[in-house]
Amino acid sequence: MSSAPLPSRIGPYLVERRLGAGGMGEVYLAYSVAGEPVAVKVIRPDRTDPHTRARFEREAAIARTISGTGRVARFIEADPFAEQPWLAMDYVPGCPLSDVVRHQGALSAPLVASLGALLAEGLAAVHSAGLVHRDLKAQNVILGDFGPVIIDFGLGAFVGASKGTLTQAGMVIGTVRCMPPEQALGEVDVTQAADVYGLGSVLLYAATEHYPYDGVRWEAVAAQVVNPEIGPDLSGLPDELVPVVAAMLAHKAVDRPSLEEVTRQCADLMRQLGTSPARARRALIQETTAKDHSTMVLPQPDGPMLDRLDSLEKLLREESASPRDDTSVPPRGAESDPASPSSAVERMSEPAGGSPATAAPQRGRPPASRRVAEELRERYAVGPALAWPKS
Numbered sequence: 001m002s003s004a005p006l007p008s009r010i011g012p013y014l015v016e017r018r019l020g021a022g023g024m025g026e027v028y029l030a031y032s033v034a035g036e037p038v039a040v041k042v043i044r045p046d047r048t049d050p051h052t053r054a055r056f057e058r059e060a061a062i063a064r065t066i067s068g069t070g071r072v073a074r075f076i077e078a079d080p081f082a083e084q085p086w087l088a089m090d091y092v093p094g095c096p097l098s099d100v101v102r103h104q105g106a107l108s109a110p111l112v113a114s115l116g117a118l119l120a121e122g123l124a125a126v127h128s129a130g131l132v133h134r135d136l137k138a139q140n141v142i143l144g145d146f147g148p149v150i151i152d153f154g155l156g157a158f159v160g161a162s163k164g165t166l167t168q169a170g171m172v173i174g175t176v177r178c179m180p181p182e183q184a185l186g187e188v189d190v191t192q193a194a195d196v197y198g199l200g201s202v203l204l205y206a207a208t209e210h211y212p213y214d215g216v217r218w219e220a221v222a223a224q225v226v227n228p229e230i231g232p233d234l235s236g237l238p239d240e241l242v243p244v245v246a247a248m249l250a251h252k253a254v255d256r257p258s259l260e261e262v263t264r265q266c267a268d269l270m271r272q273l274g275t276s277p278a279r280a281r282r283a284l285i286q287e288t289t290a291k292d293h294s295t296m297v298l299p300q301p302d303g304p305m306l307d308r309l310d311s312l313e314k315l316l317r318e319e320s321a322s323p324r325d326d327t328s329v330p331p332r333g334a335e336s337d338p339a340s341p342s343s344a345v346e347r348m349s350e351p352a353g354g355s356p357a358t359a360a361p362q363r364g365r366p367p368a369s370r371r372v373a374e375e376l377r378e379r380y381a382v383g384p385a386l387a388w389p390k391s
Contacts, residue, residue, distance in 0.1 A: 076089060196258070203244075
């Protein structure tokens, strides 16, 4: 866990506590002005070059359109042009699959099949929007009263936006074990088959407590992943699960099944094992939710947080009414572009007593994110949408 100072505010959200940290940045529990809990992820500064900012803006705009599933944490908003980019997602109560397996052991074959069918349905909705998650792993699957939910969606632009991904120390140790060969080789534009592979690694871990490949250093793991002569470690995998999981972990993307095929195969397997998909889902929830249910309840702001939210509401109104600097020209077309980022990442100062202070609005100048966006767009001569080239 990072020892960095806790930010008081990220964009329009007040931070309560740090939820975790990883290679891409840090995640915080925060609240909207109305008191709605959200998970806000702040991206590491070394992952925020103009190339990834542009891709992130495009994917963030598309992520808003995903519908038809409750298996992916809802994308709320993001500011890819903040000095330190951030994105906000629904806060999902529950425990990561990695923690459940570590504390309770491997899941039975029917439960793994249920997990596969449910997550495949959720990923299909993501793919129908033209997106790929790119970072599926047990830590990114939350198990709660609703069943499995995929989190950390929306970071795809950062997780594979450059061929230097595998050289980021501390970033791929937990990711490369679940990464398909084409992504480990540095391909940027991976296909939907990459998520099929990632889901296969998640199901393997759920059933065996290990990933397809392992090693002391990430370089050793990556060397195995990209070697077509070295197959995935399927030891401990129940015989009933071997056909579907092995196919999902095929070395070549074209050899992997579609998500629809995965869903059908998992449903057929559940019936062969003497249960139905609906009954298996209920059993999955019953056997993987925390017994004390402390992690299953949505957090609520306490008294001090409510006072801070009252102050934030007033501050946001003042900021929206603040006159802009006449010398600041909005990005071309920004007024008519609903996806154009305009919110700021501002950190309120922490006084010596530990109680966050209320930052005074900065009048006469645009938000930090807008200044950064304008600078980048002028430098690279692109429009507000920053369209991502297909090549």
